[in-house]
Amino acid sequence: MAEPTESLVEKLLARRDVRSTRRLVRLSETIMTALVTAPIDAPQVPLLHVFGMRIEVDGTGPIDPSEGKTQWLRRAYNYRGCRLAELHGDYVAARRHFDACLKADPFFAPGYCNRARMFIEFGDLPAARADCAAVQKFHADYPIVVETRSLVDLLDDMVRTRGGTPVENAEAHGILHYVRSYDRPSLPQLQPSLQELADLFELPPPPDERLTATQLRDRAFLLSQIGRYAEAESAASEAIRRDPSAIEVYLDRGRIRVLAGAAAAAIDDLTHYLDSDGTTAEAYRLRAEAYRMVGDQARADADAFAAVLWNA
Structure with a gap:
């Protein structure tokens, strides 16, 4: 090679264009041959x-030399796109790699699932839904596209109900890591399990007398993540009824009520939590948001300042 291998590897990894990824593939071939x-x-x-x-x-x-050049390239483009998103948050460069992947093989399901996630980042849910639909035409039961389509539909409902962007809603509901889990070969400690995303859309069991307050609290959290606020609030309320001393559930129910837009009820819960020595920055932050929702900017500012002091 014309320049030291280490220098060339680092130079190509620092670049984010598709051409440099193609050069990385060729360099990998050369190293394997050597x-x-x-x-x-x-x-x-x-x-x-x-x-x-x-x-x-x-x-x-991972590259399999037994694969043809097209298969090798499509996997490399898909993988590199995922790493650009994961390591650098460069969703534009990542999307270009997924485009190149799908140009090399229009029937490569992971490329569509990952590009759909880029469209979520860009706030373009119709385009994300279209990529999911493209996969379902030739691989309707591909597990990750089923999960991705459910995620797109969930975020669409949240945006229509609450406003904001898909990413803002995903972050508020604690599901942003699902948006940023990608369909690629896994590496130790690098790839979140997409099985969790599948579990998210499994209907939890209905509450009954056999569930403990802790189990009801967990159920409330899960339901709030998928935007089922009324059921989440009901589960949290039942947890409080069974264990009134669990003041943390008031924080949980306050968070659910903020997400649902029930600001006045949220203020009651969060105030009860704070008055019960449950002081946390999260409680002040949530109550500040609730005060803003009801137009009480002075109290909102005071709570926002308290949250900052608590974190200091």
Whole structure:
């Protein structure tokens, strides 16, 4: 190679264009060939392994030499797009890689699922839904597209009900990490499990007398994540009825009521929580938001300041 391998690897990884990713694929091929042909005790072998692993982790992902060039490229583009989103939050560059992936193979389901997530970041839910629909035409039961379509529909409902952007709603409901979980080969400690996303859309069991207050609290949290505020509030209220001493549930119900737009009721819950020595920055932050919702800017500012002091 014309320049030291380490320098070239780092230079290509620092770039975010599709052409540089294609060069990473070629470089990975060259390294693999060198490893096959070099004597096992050759001094360059350990370094070549390091360079190859560096490219695999942050560049192209696992590459199978038995695959054809098109299959190899589509996987590399898809993987690199995911890493650009994960490592750098560069959703524009990531989207270009998913575009290139789907140009190489218009029937590669992970590319559509990941590009749909880029459209969520851009606030373009119709485009995200269209990518899900494209997959369902040729792979209707692909698990991740089913989960992704459910996520798009959920965020669409939240935006129509509460306003704001899809990302703002995902963050407010504690599900942003599902938006930013990508369909790619997993690496240790790097890839969140998309099985959690599937579990999110499983209907939880209805409350009954056998559920403990803790279980009801967990149920309330899950229901609030998927925008089912009335059921979430009901579960939290039942948890309070069964264990009135659990003041943390007042914080939970206050959060649910803020999300649902029930500001006055939220203020009551959060005030009860704060008056019961449950002081946290989160409680002040939520109550500040509730005060803003009812037009009491002076109290909202005071609570926002208290939240800042608590975090200081």
